[in-house]
Amino acid sequence: MGGGASKTPKQEAPTGYSSVQPTQQPADQTEPDKNQGVSVSIRPPSGYEDEPSGSRRESDTPNSPAEGYRSDGVSGGILDPLQENTKDAANIPVNETGYPPPKPAVNRKSDILRPADIAEGDKRAKQIKPGDANTFEDLAYLLTKGMSRDVQQIRSIFSWVVTQNVQEIEFPANVILDSHMDILRRMRDGQSSYTTLFTLLCRAAHIPCVIIHGIAKSAGYEVGHKDLKHLRNLWNAVFINGGWRFVFPLWACRAVKEHAPGDWTLVDLKVNAISERIDIDEDSVSTTSDHYFLTDPEEFIHRCFPDKPDWQLLRTPLTKDEFLDMPLLMPPFFDYKLKLLTKPKCVLNSKDGMCNISIKSPQIEDMLMTYELYYDVRESGSSLPSGVPMDRCVAIMQQKGRIAFSVRFLHPGIYRLDIHGSLIGNALSLLGSFKLVCNKTRDNIKPYPCNPDIGFGPNLITNQKIGNQVCILLAIPQKGEYVLQINNRWMEEPEFQNVCNYLLEAGDGEKKPRNYETPSEKKLRCQLHESLRSKDPVFVKRAIDQFCKSGLEDSGETQQARDRLVYLKLSKGLRDSINRRNLEALEESVQQAKSSKFSHKLQPLIQKAEEEVADLKKTDKHAHDILEMNLLTVTELRNYKTPKPIVHDVMKATFILLGERQDLLEDWMDVQNLMWKIGKEALMKRIENFDKDSVDEKLVKVAARCLKPYDEDMAHATSAGCGTFYVWANKIVSEYANDEKNEKQHQTSSHYKSSSKREYSATDPYSGDEDEGVDNELDQFSLDGDDSTDPRGRSNHSHDGVNNPDDIRHHEADDGYNS
Known part of the structure; x- marks a missing residue:
C-alpha cells in the first residue's frame, strides 16, 4: 500500500469521484506469506532522486449548463x-x-x-x-x-x-x-x-x-x-x-459534483483508493440535503453572508473580512460533528516548510478520511520540477480521537488541500478545502518514506480487520524515518490488505541531559515546594501531578508532597466525621488515622473523634434497649387506661425530648395517640433517628422536671417498658447536665476556652484557626529526620522558612496555582 510509486490518472480535473482513476499499488519489500493472516513490511527512509513525479490533472471547466441551471450573475x-x-x-x-x-x-x-x-x-x-x-x-x-x-x-x-x-x-x-x-x-x-x-x-x-x-x-x-x-x-x-x-x-x-475552478493541477489523490474499500449502504444515499433545512447560524455563516448583519442571526455578527477568512467547511463536516483544531482560516501559511490541519470528533473512530492535493501553477509562478514525489508529501495521522493531515512542502508554491471523509456505510463526501501557501521550504526536508492510502495509526479498517492482539518487535538499523506496514487477510480472502501503518523515527539515542530549567519548569518546582506548606489538598494534588508529568529531576520533594496530601486527607476525614457524628464514619476515620504514620500528629483530632464514638455508643446502647423491647411490653404501655403517674411522666419526658409540646401531653389519651403512630412518626423510629445534640436546652430541663420525683428502680418496679424508657430519657438529661457543668469549668481556663468549645468546620476544614498545634507541627513533618539538601545545596530544614509558623500560607481551592 502507499505512495511509493507514482500514479497515472487521466490528465483532466475531476468533476466527481467517478472520474478519479484507481491508485496503483507499489510492490512491498517483503512478499507476504499466503498461509498467514498478517504480514508486516518496513519501508526505509529515502530521498526523491530518480523517482517519478506525482500525477497531475488539469481542472476542467464546464462549458454548458445542466438542465435548469442559470447563467446570470456569474x-x-x-x-x-x-x-x-x-x-x-x-x-x-x-x-x-x-x-x-x-x-x-x-x-x-x-x-x-x-x-x-x-x-x-x-x-x-x-x-x-x-x-x-x-x-x-x-x-x-x-x-x-x-x-x-x-x-x-x-x-x-x-x-x-x-x-x-x-x-x-x-x-x-x-x-x-x-x-x-x-x-x-x-x-x-x-x-x-x-x-x-x-x-x-x-x-x-x-x-x-x-x-x-x-x-x-x-x-x-x-x-x-x-x-x-x-x-x-x-x-x-x-x-x-x-x-x-x-x-x-x-x-x-442540488447536489453538485465538486470541480476545481482556476488553474489547479491535481498532484496527489487518495479518494479512489479509499472509495474502493468502503461498503456503501445504498439506503443511506439521499437526493436532498437536510443540512440546509433550519440550519443553525453558526454553521450557515461558513458559506453564506447576508447584506444585513442582523440576518446572520448570530449574537456577535461577523465582519465581511472575517467571513472571507473562514475555512470552507461543507455540510458533512457539521453533520459528522467534526471540530477543527487548527487555526480556523481558509488560507494557511507553512511554517518551516510544513503545515498541519487537525480535526476531531466523537465519531472519529468510525470514520475514514482521505484527501486531494492541488498545485496552482499560475499563482505559484512556476511549474513543479520533475522528480518531486508529490504523492509522498501528505501524511494522514490518526491518534487519540483526532486525525491530522501533515503536509511537507517539497517545492514552494500555492497548494489546495481538499479533505474527504465518511462514516461506516456512507460514500465519501467533501468535508472542507484549504489553501496552503509555502513561500520557502526547509533545506533538508524529505518526503515521507511512503504514503499509505489509509494513513498512519489505527483506524476504522484496523478495527474491522484485526480481531486479536498483534505484538511486533522492531530493531531500527540506523537513524531516519521508517514506515511499519501491517497487512491482513481472512482465510477466504485471496490477497492481503493493508490495515494499519506506523511512522517510525529513529534518532541519535537518548537526549542529552540539561543543566538548567526553563521558566515553566522552575514554576512547577516552586509550586511543588509551596504545596509542602499548603492546607489545600486540591492544590497539593495538582502540584504533584504537574511536577511528575514534567519529568523533572526529583530530589525527594514529590514524596514529601504525597505525605502532606495523605495527612490532609486524614485530617479532613476526621473533621468531617466528627461534624457528621456518624458512628461508622468516625470508627473508619479513627482506624485510618491510627494506622498511618501521622497518628501522633493527629492525636488531638483522634481523641476528639474517639470521644464522639464513645458518646454515640452510649446513646445507641440505651436506644438499642428500647428498640429490642418485646412488642407486648410496648403494647402494655399503650393499653393503660389510667396509668400510674410515673408511667405518664416517663412517657411525657420521652416525647418532650423527641420534640413534642408539653401542653399537648398532659392528657394520657394524647400520649397514647403518639404511641400508636406508625411509619416515620412511629415512636421506635423516632428514637432510632434521635440526635441528642439537636435537643433544645429548655426541653431537656422540662424533661428533667418530669423525671425528678423518680429513680430507675421505681420505674423498673412499675413495668419493664416504663423502666427502659426511663433509662433512655434520664441518660439524655444526665449527659446534658454533665456537658453544661464541664463547659462552665472549661471557661475558667483560657486553654479550654480556645480549643474545647471550638466547632470543627466542614466548610473550611483547613482554616489556620483550627488545631494550631497540629497544623504547625505538620508544617515540619515532611522535613523531620531528613538532613538531605536540595539540588542547589541548601538544607531542606530551612527551605523557604518552612519551619516558621508565621510563613504558613493558606491556599483556597482556586488560588495560587499560577503564582
Whole structure:
C-alpha cells in the first residue's frame, strides 16, 4: 500500500469521484506469506532522486449548463449551478408587515426538529402533485392540512419544493399567471428561483418567511479569494417555534459534483483508493440535503453572508473580512460533528516548510478520511520540477480521537488541500478545502518514506480487520524515518490488505541531559515546594501531578508532597466525621488515622473523634434497649387506661425530648395517640433517628422536671417498658447536665476556652484557626529526620522558612496555582 510509486490518472480535473482513476499499488519489500493472516513490511527512509513525479490533472471547466441551471450573475462565463436568479426576487417584498425582528433563536435545530416531523412532512409532500391545486393558497392548504406543529408544516412545504423536477412537469397551455405552476415553468426556463417558490408557499400558509440577499461560497467560489461580487445569491429564513431559521432550498435539492475552478493541477489523490474499500449502504444515499433545512447560524455563516448583519442571526455578527477568512467547511463536516483544531482560516501559511490541519470528533473512530492535493501553477509562478514525489508529501495521522493531515512542502508554491471523509456505510463526501501557501521550504526536508492510502495509526479498517492482539518487535538499523506496514487477510480472502501503518523515527539515542530549567519548569518546582506548606489538598494534588508529568529531576520533594496530601486527607476525614457524628464514619476515620504514620500528629483530632464514638455508643446502647423491647411490653404501655403517674411522666419526658409540646401531653389519651403512630412518626423510629445534640436546652430541663420525683428502680418496679424508657430519657438529661457543668469549668481556663468549645468546620476544614498545634507541627513533618539538601545545596530544614509558623500560607481551592 502507499505512495511509493507514482500514479497515472487521466490528465483532466475531476468533476466527481467517478472520474478519479484507481491508485496503483507499489510492490512491498517483503512478499507476504499466503498461509498467514498478517504480514508486516518496513519501508526505509529515502530521498526523491530518480523517482517519478506525482500525477497531475488539469481542472476542467464546464462549458454548458445542466438542465435548469442559470447563467446570470456569474463572471468569466463559468456557470454556477448553486446561484439563484436574483432578478426574479426583486419583484417580491423581502418581508411583510408584522414580522418579528431578526434575532438569534434560543434553541438549536436538534432541539425542535424530530424524526417524526421529517417523516410526516416528507410523506405529505410526496402525496401532492403540482396539478392538484390551482393557486398557492390551495397548494399550501393541501400541504399543511391537519398538521398541528409549525415545524411539520414547513417541512412539508420544503420537501415539496426541493423534490420538484421542473424538466419533467407537463405544463398546461393556459397556466394561471403568478400561480405555482407559472413559477415552476419559469424555473424550468431559468427565469425564477427555488427561493421565490418557497417564499410564496410559506406566506400562503401564513408562515413568516423572508428573502435574504447576500453573497455565498457556491460552486464558483475559489478558496482564499476575496472578491466575491460575482457570487450574489438568495436564501430564506422562516419564523417557527419562536425563532428565525435558515432554509436554502436550492442548495438542499442540488447536489453538485465538486470541480476545481482556476488553474489547479491535481498532484496527489487518495479518494479512489479509499472509495474502493468502503461498503456503501445504498439506503443511506439521499437526493436532498437536510443540512440546509433550519440550519443553525453558526454553521450557515461558513458559506453564506447576508447584506444585513442582523440576518446572520448570530449574537456577535461577523465582519465581511472575517467571513472571507473562514475555512470552507461543507455540510458533512457539521453533520459528522467534526471540530477543527487548527487555526480556523481558509488560507494557511507553512511554517518551516510544513503545515498541519487537525480535526476531531466523537465519531472519529468510525470514520475514514482521505484527501486531494492541488498545485496552482499560475499563482505559484512556476511549474513543479520533475522528480518531486508529490504523492509522498501528505501524511494522514490518526491518534487519540483526532486525525491530522501533515503536509511537507517539497517545492514552494500555492497548494489546495481538499479533505474527504465518511462514516461506516456512507460514500465519501467533501468535508472542507484549504489553501496552503509555502513561500520557502526547509533545506533538508524529505518526503515521507511512503504514503499509505489509509494513513498512519489505527483506524476504522484496523478495527474491522484485526480481531486479536498483534505484538511486533522492531530493531531500527540506523537513524531516519521508517514506515511499519501491517497487512491482513481472512482465510477466504485471496490477497492481503493493508490495515494499519506506523511512522517510525529513529534518532541519535537518548537526549542529552540539561543543566538548567526553563521558566515553566522552575514554576512547577516552586509550586511543588509551596504545596509542602499548603492546607489545600486540591492544590497539593495538582502540584504533584504537574511536577511528575514534567519529568523533572526529583530530589525527594514529590514524596514529601504525597505525605502532606495523605495527612490532609486524614485530617479532613476526621473533621468531617466528627461534624457528621456518624458512628461508622468516625470508627473508619479513627482506624485510618491510627494506622498511618501521622497518628501522633493527629492525636488531638483522634481523641476528639474517639470521644464522639464513645458518646454515640452510649446513646445507641440505651436506644438499642428500647428498640429490642418485646412488642407486648410496648403494647402494655399503650393499653393503660389510667396509668400510674410515673408511667405518664416517663412517657411525657420521652416525647418532650423527641420534640413534642408539653401542653399537648398532659392528657394520657394524647400520649397514647403518639404511641400508636406508625411509619416515620412511629415512636421506635423516632428514637432510632434521635440526635441528642439537636435537643433544645429548655426541653431537656422540662424533661428533667418530669423525671425528678423518680429513680430507675421505681420505674423498673412499675413495668419493664416504663423502666427502659426511663433509662433512655434520664441518660439524655444526665449527659446534658454533665456537658453544661464541664463547659462552665472549661471557661475558667483560657486553654479550654480556645480549643474545647471550638466547632470543627466542614466548610473550611483547613482554616489556620483550627488545631494550631497540629497544623504547625505538620508544617515540619515532611522535613523531620531528613538532613538531605536540595539540588542547589541548601538544607531542606530551612527551605523557604518552612519551619516558621508565621510563613504558613493558606491556599483556597482556586488560588495560587499560577503564582
